[in-house]
Amino acid sequence: MDFQKGISDWDVSTSEKVDEALVRLAQEEELANARLETLLTHQCQIEAKMSGIGRAMATLLAVESDSKNLNAQIVNTAKLAESVSAKVRRLDLARCRASECQQRVHDLIDLQLCSQGVVKAISDGEEDYEKGAAHIARFLAMDQQLLQRTADDVQGSFTSVSDAVRTLEEATEKMQTQISRRFDEAVDNDDLASVERFFKIYPLVGCHGIGIEKFSNYICKKLSVKAQKELRNALDIAKAERRLQLAYADRLTAILENFARVVEVNQPIIEACYGVASPYLLDMIKILQRECDLEVKNLLLEFNKNRQIQYRIQQIKESTQRSSGSGSASSNIQSLGHYRKPSGGSVDKLNPKEIDAIIAEITVMHSRVELYFRFMRRRVQANAEACMTEKEAQKEILDSYNNIIIKSDLSRQMQEILSTYLLFERYFMEESVLKAIALDTFEAGQTCSSMVDDVFFILRKSIRRSFSTQSINGTCAVINNAASSLDGDFVNALKTPLKNGYPSGYIDLAQAYNAIQTTLQQGKLQSSDADRGRANFLVQLNNADISTEYIETLWQTMEQEIAGTFPNMSSVERQLLDSCLTELKNVRDALKATVDFGMQQLRSSAIKPRLNPWVDQFLNYSHYLTEEELAKYEAGETFVQFLIVQLDGLLTTFKSSLSPRNYDALVSILATEVTLRLERAIKKSTFNRLGGLVLDQEVRALGTYLTGATSWSVRDKMTRLSQIATLLNLEKVSELSEYWNPESSNDMPSWRLTPNEIRTILTLRTDFRMEDIKRLQL
Amino acid sequence: MEDYKFLFKIVLVGNAGVGKTCLVRRFTQGLFPPGQGATIGVDFMIKTVEVEGEKIKLQIWDTAGQERFRSITQSYYRSAHALILVYDISCQPTFDCLPDWLREIQEYANIKVLKILVGNKTDRHDREIPTEVGHYFAKQHEMYFLETSAKEAENVERLFYEIAAELIDQARSKDGSSAATTAAQRQTDSGSIGLGFSSLSAKAAQSNCCSGLGLGNNDNASGTVGSNNTSQGG
Numbered sequence A: 001m002d003f004q005k006g007i008s009d010w011d012v013s014t015s016e017k018v019d020e021a022l023v024r025l026a027q028e029e030e031l032a033n034a035r036l037e038t039l040l041t042h043q044c045q046i047e048a049k050m051s052g053i054g055r056a057m058a059t060l061l062a063v064e065s066d067s068k069n070l071n072a073q074i075v076n077t078a079k080l081a082e083s084v085s086a087k088v089r090r091l092d093l094a095r096c097r098a099s100e101c102q103q104r105v106h107d108l109i110d111l112q113l114c115s116q117g118v119v120k121a122i123s124d125g126e127e128d129y130e131k132g133a134a135h136i137a138r139f140l141a142m143d144q145q146l147l148q149r150t151a152d153d154v155q156g157s158f159t160s161v162s163d164a165v166r167t168l169e170e171a172t173e174k175m176q177t178q179i180s181r182r183f184d185e186a187v188d189n190d191d192l193a194s195v196e197r198f199f200k201i202y203p204l205v206g207c208h209g210i211g212i213e214k215f216s217n218y219i220c221k222k223l224s225v226k227a228q229k230e231l232r233n234a235l236d237i238a239k240a241e242r243r244l245q246l247a248y249a250d251r252l253t254a255i256l257e258n259f260a261r262v263v264e265v266n267q268p269i270i271e272a273c274y275g276v277a278s279p280y281l282l283d284m285i286k287i288l289q290r291e292c293d294l295e296v297k298n299l300l301l302e303f304n305k306n307r308q309i310q311y312r313i314q315q316i317k318e319s320t321q322r323s324s325g326s327g328s329a330s331s332n333i334q335s336l337g338h339y340r341k342p343s344g345g346s347v348d349k350l351n352p353k354e355i356d357a358i359i360a361e362i363t364v365m366h367s368r369v370e371l372y373f374r375f376m377r378r379r380v381q382a383n384a385e386a387c388m389t390e391k392e393a394q395k396e397i398l399d400s401y402n403n404i405i406i407k408s409d410l411s412r413q414m415q416e417i418l419s420t421y422l423l424f425e426r427y428f429m430e431e432s433v434l435k436a437i438a439l440d441t442f443e444a445g446q447t448c449s450s451m452v453d454d455v456f457f458i459l460r461k462s463i464r465r466s467f468s469t470q471s472i473n474g475t476c477a478v479i480n481n482a483a484s485s486l487d488g489d490f491v492n493a494l495k496t497p498l499k500n501g502y503p504s505g506y507i508d509l510a511q512a513y514n515a516i517q518t519t520l521q522q523g524k525l526q527s528s529d530a531d532r533g534r535a536n537f538l539v540q541l542n543n544a545d546i547s548t549e550y551i552e553t554l555w556q557t558m559e560q561e562i563a564g565t566f567p568n569m570s571s572v573e574r575q576l577l578d579s580c581l582t583e584l585k586n587v588r589d590a591l592k593a594t595v596d597f598g599m600q601q602l603r604s605s606a607i608k609p610r611l612n613p614w615v616d617q618f619l620n621y622s623h624y625l626t627e628e629e630l631a632k633y634e635a636g637e638t639f640v641q642f643l644i645v646q647l648d649g650l651l652t653t654f655k656s657s658l659s660p661r662n663y664d665a666l667v668s669i670l671a672t673e674v675t676l677r678l679e680r681a682i683k684k685s686t687f688n689r690l691g692g693l694v695l696d697q698e699v700r701a702l703g704t705y706l707t708g709a710t711s712w713s714v715r716d717k718m719t720r721l722s723q724i725a726t727l728l729n730l731e732k733v734s735e736l737s738e739y740w741n742p743e744s745s746n747d748m749p750s751w752r753l754t755p756n757e758i759r760t761i762l763t764l765r766t767d768f769r770m771e772d773i774k775r776l777q778l
Numbered sequence B: 001m002e003d004y005k006f007l008f009k010i011v012l013v014g015n016a017g018v019g020k021t022c023l024v025r026r027f028t029q030g031l032f033p034p035g036q037g038a039t040i041g042v043d044f045m046i047k048t049v050e051v052e053g054e055k056i057k058l059q060i061w062d063t064a065g066q067e068r069f070r071s072i073t074q075s076y077y078r079s080a081h082a083l084i085l086v087y088d089i090s091c092q093p094t095f096d097c098l099p100d101w102l103r104e105i106q107e108y109a110n111i112k113v114l115k116i117l118v119g120n121k122t123d124r125h126d127r128e129i130p131t132e133v134g135h136y137f138a139k140q141h142e143m144y145f146l147e148t149s150a151k152e153a154e155n156v157e158r159l160f161y162e163i164a165a166e167l168i169d170q171a172r173s174k175d176g177s178s179a180a181t182t183a184a185q186r187q188t189d190s191g192s193i194g195l196g197f198s199s200l201s202a203k204a205a206q207s208n209c210c211s212g213l214g215l216g217n218n219d220n221a222s223g224t225v226g227s228n229n230t231s232q233g234g
């Protein structure tokens, strides 16, 4: 079938083709033969396999009967095994009972030994509490109920069992009170060795809870005394260490380290002596945390007092109220932009530099507490893993520690101090930004002024500092505040001079720069001084442009540094940070809008008014030329030469004072305006053939000039004008068809003119006949 | 790119314990959480909803009510598209604090932000703030108004869907017509919006049904509220 189908497709119309087909047929025959041959060679193998299968069949029958036998045997064996295992189970039970019995006998023997031993050990002469406690521990390890039953069982014949139990019970009680007494004595004498000794004995006499509690309280007392003393000398210590600015952060660190050390030292002791039945370490930490809360509270009271935190908070609140009280921010911006605060400056206005060191100190404090919690969490985790095998139970312990953290006063105090930090940091950032704006200076030869670098430096400093709090919430808030400072004060400072528009008239920029530098420093800007106004306008326009790049860089570096600072972020935390960073990046849109706004201002005040009279010169030229007039025209200054000289003059004044991107945007605007205006002038003129020819040349020259002026493509903006010139440069109307056909438009982009426009433009050529134009197939 | 047409940020504020976290949980996870701890700083949740055939991503910021978290939570106001101010209808002090919250909003939020007053816990029988009182307060301060119960899931979906619809309208009208709206325009018109929204809530109280979200009612008003949009192309 396949073959036939193949043949039927062949072309056999000529004898050569037939020959060709024959050759191909022969080839295929050969192939077929070869295939048949290989198939035949397999015959032997297949037959051999067949006979093999036949033989195997016989064996299989034997296998079948064997397997039936086997099955029967297995069923039998299973029955046997079941009866055996029942016996084994009974045996096992018996063995269990025997060993239980043995255990009871052992217990009984030990009971006697213990009861004799304990009495001796705690007798006044010896006071071997360790030995006595060991006996009691042995006694307590026995199953008390079982012991009671044994005593009941053997009642009558042996009264010594219940005697021994009673002796031991009494000894336990006695031991407990004695140890407590001795412990208290040791505490009173501040005898650390004895305290530790009895701390280890408590669990032996079954008083785990009391032991932990008494020992922890003792430690707390010791730490409290130490902390109080150190706090009193905080400033002296700091002075000696030349770390006055971190005096309280260092004290806090010392406090936290003390608690951490206690836990670190005692964790193995507790695990060894108190066992792993229950997370005793957590009980200790709970007590310690209460003391820690107290010590930190005292420290912060001192810190607040010494660093005048409340007073400074008050100063900040007042100054922000004053600034928003004197009318909303926007109304101030209208007038002088960045001078949000009354320029006189009141006496008690807080200088941001004054709180710089305090901010740093607070971040250290906050990060220390974060580290402390992290350390403790690891300890608790290790302890939980030692105590519990199940993950669930481990998690429960960790959760209950987290709960201790959340509920602790230390956490609450850190939230308070973080709040202070954020208030200070925001004030520092906003004030410094305002200051950078107010002290803006411009150096000749640069396109931007100092405030861009300064502002971004401040923001980066603040955001970086927020990382060192180790708080994600704090970092997010500072990023948010940075975004709002940029979006508010900074963008407004850029926008204000742009809003006033670009002062018209001729300019001498070199002079204007010097002027602006001094006025900016003096903090007053006289809008009457047009030159300064112009220079300032361009500088702010450039500032806005360059800031879009800076913000991108800031965003990227901060994102990287955050990843380095918080390597173990949860996914929610990551999203939180991402979202805040995105908000920062979005300020770019406001900056771009500012640039666009400034460009529009330039268009309406610097470009259009200058440009229009130049272009309108076109109307003063005749476009109705004889050969002679043409020669004369070309010998003198042509229109386009005049126009290009003017445009070039205009652009040159901007080229050195605009950032590259802004300059390109300006050329682009210029191109749009020139072409629009020229188009209008053309439509008001009439042309003969030579007039059209000249126009076409001039439009080309203009296009070449504009293309050369910028790295952006302005070709597109020239398209309409070029097409108009092409129309007016036609030999005759019918020639249009050569250009109109869109398929062969290699040279020309598709038409931007509607058929109606084309007809109208063609009528500008006085030598074209109306009927020809009307007859055009468009 | 992610598959959504608009991204809106909604921030919940109000005293601690009024049920902000419960409202967010109810809406995003469909449950009423038993005894969770107080919120620390801010919490953050995302839910994508579909309104008028558009996929909308809602970023919901749940804030802590206590004073000591204020400097954290304030920093989120600026970028919010909508602010939900919550009080507890069975707790007079939470209502009395509303002016303080409004002052904060005034100071830190965008002036064009959409504000919604929510009286939560309508399931409780010990009501202290009558509906009309809440309603009146909202009207006075040019806010939308709705009463909810996070516990009984009443009006919770409606609250967020209504906000989404309103924000879409704002974003669209900003794209279409001129974005500039004068303050005077905004003022006269937002009064009527307030009425529109609260009349919706009155209607909801009668029918007690959340399926008809009454999206159309805001059409005339939407064009004038304006927004600091964040429509992100999808």
Ligand SMILES: Nc1nc2c(ncn2[C@@H]2O[C@H](COP(=O)(O)OP(=O)(O)O)[C@@H](O)[C@H]2O)c(=O)[nH]1
Binding pocket: B014, B015, B016, B017, B018, B019, B020, B021, B022, B023, B033, B035, B036, B037, B038, B039, B065, B120, B121, B122, B123, B124, B148, B149, B150, B151, B152
């Ligand atoms: N009866 C009732 N209780 C609520 C409702 N919403 C929240 N709660 C309770 O109010 C308390 C505080 O809620 P929470 O969401 O943590 O408040 P938040 O501080 O504003 O986030 C919790 O005990 C909740 O169970 C509600 O709609 N009805």
Ligand SMILES: [Mg+2]
Binding pocket: B020, B021, B022, B038, B039, B062, B063, B064
């Ligand atoms: Mg909450």
